[in-house]
Amino acid sequence: MRTLTLGMPRLRAALDDDVAAAVGAPLVDRFGRVHRDLRISLTDRCSLRCTYCMPEQGNVWLPNDRILTIDEIERVARVAAADGITTFRLTGGEPLLRRDIVDVVRRLAAIEGPAGPVELAMTTNGIRLPEVLPDLVEAGLTRLNISIDTIRRDRFADLTRRDRLDDVLAGIAAAAASGLRPLKLNAVAMRGVNDDELVDLVAFAMAHDAQLRFIEQMPLDAGHTWDRARMVTREEILAALRERWTLTEVPGRGGAPAERWTIDGGPHTVGVIASVTAPFCGDCDRLRLTADGQLRNCLFSTSEFDLVPVLRGGGDDEDIDRMLRRCVARKLPGHAIDDPGFLQPARGMNAIGG
Ligand code: SAM
Numbered sequence: 001m002r003t004l005t006l007g008m009p010r011l012r013a014a015l016d017d018d019v020a021a022a023v024g025a026p027l028v029d030r031f032g033r034v035h036r037d038l039r040i041s042l043t044d045r046c047s048l049r050c051t052y053c054m055p056e057q058g059n060v061w062l063p064n065d066r067i068l069t070i071d072e073i074e075r076v077a078r079v080a081a082a083d084g085i086t087t088f089r090l091t092g093g094e095p096l097l098r099r100d101i102v103d104v105v106r107r108l109a110a111i112e113g114p115a116g117p118v119e120l121a122m123t124t125n126g127i128r129l130p131e132v133l134p135d136l137v138e139a140g141l142t143r144l145n146i147s148i149d150t151i152r153r154d155r156f157a158d159l160t161r162r163d164r165l166d167d168v169l170a171g172i173a174a175a176a177a178s179g180l181r182p183l184k185l186n187a188v189a190m191r192g193v194n195d196d197e198l199v200d201l202v203a204f205a206m207a208h209d210a211q212l213r214f215i216e217q218m219p220l221d222a223g224h225t226w227d228r229a230r231m232v233t234r235e236e237i238l239a240a241l242r243e244r245w246t247l248t249e250v251p252g253r254g255g256a257p258a259e260r261w262t263i264d265g266g267p268h269t270v271g272v273i274a275s276v277t278a279p280f281c282g283d284c285d286r287l288r289l290t291a292d293g294q295l296r297n298c299l300f301s302t303s304e305f306d307l308v309p310v311l312r313g314g315g316d317d318e319d320i321d322r323m324l325r326r327c328v329a330r331k332l333p334g335h336a337i338d339d340p341g342f343l344q345p346a347r348g349m350n351a352i353g354g
Contacts, residue, residue, distance in 0.1 A: 008313040012322075019325040021318035024114070026084040027287070029297075029331045036255070037286040038085045040073060041353025042104065043093040044291055047127050049161040050149070052188060053349045055222040056161055062351070066292040070100050072311045074107045076289060079320040081113035085287075089121045091353045093291065096128035102135045109140025119143065123186070123354060126171025127164060133174045144175050145184040145213075150194045151204050159193060176208040183210040184271075188217050189232035198240045206268045213258045213271035219337065220299065222348040228337075234259075234274035241270060255285040275299075281334035287327060288353050295323060297331035299352060302345055305330075 121143035205212035219226035247261035258271030294304035
């Protein structure tokens with residue numbers, strides 16, 4: 001366990017000076033954004049090594065005793081749900097690498113907030129799904145997003161540095177055969193890597209009764225090699241798809257990251273998450289909890305709010321609530337990727353929780 005530098009009474013006093021506890025009140029920031037979505041990273045480990053996310057070697061993993069336990073995650077999640085969080089999304093790293101994943105799902109799915117039971121979603125590379133999906137569904141998982149950037153074997157092996165396309169395809173087949181809907185497939189569009197495959201990826205998703213969502217590549221790679229001039233933009237993605245289909249915008253996006261279009265009048269849809277060229281920060285309702293207990297109010301924030309002293313130092317629910325409010329109160333209006341002074345966060349996407 002991490003050594004505490006500030007005893008709980010002093011930490012509580014410091015937090016109290018900052019924000020008052022209000023368990024049960026909505027988490028509203030300075031710009032009126034009400035927070036309803038908590039992304040919970042369960043581990044920084046992954047079975048793949050996607051080039052745009054993790055280095056091939058030299059990862060410094062979080063030590064096991066720094067990873068939140070199932071009890072600690074549940075405590076935070078309960079307070080968050082009381083404060084109006086309605087969706088938990090499990091992510092990582094690869095959430096299915098966590099040995100107690102079915103129990104994590106069972107515990108979190110049982111949580112109710114003021115508006116009723118929470119929604120429990122997961123973002124995964126799908127590799128372990130054939131093995132565990134029935135148990136996850138039985139435990140209360142309600143939605144799945146599976147990441148797949150290419151359906152070509154050689155390309156997959158190059159991009160993920162692992163020859164595991166067949167495992168991912170089996171995971172997607174298992175998800176398609178399950179009752180979990182809507183099923184979403186995520187693909188990061190990358191120039192010279194998979195930008196000739198955009199139509200094929202959408203057709204693949206449709207064949208699996210899934211919605212493909214293209215993600216603009218963000219500056220979150222471990223190697224800090226992201227280049228705005230090279231990224232494939234929302235406009236380029238839409239232009240490529242429009243060569244094959246008629247796309248009609250679906251209204252009523254709300255706080256969702258993806259804009260959606262029906263394909264040839266529907267029922268299938270395709271989405272684009274244009275975090276870089278069309279940021280949606282004004283409607284952001286998301287908070288993040290890293291696997292080592294840090295609250296973050298943005299993927300790109302350079303500061304974190306440490307729940308470990310609260311969780312391991314005898315703090316109560318009001319202390320967790322204060323930390324959530326402190327994190328929300330400090331949220332900036334936008335991610336500022338385009339600002340000249342933008343700094344890429346020190347953690348890679350696998351350690352933040354995508
Ligand atoms: N292992 C799980 C998976 O593969 O979905 C969950 C974690 S992964 C970090 C979550 C999502 O983040 C994936 O869809 C991945 O493609 C996306 N991602 C990672 N790095 C990214 C980057 N630099 N830009 C955009 N998306 C990224």
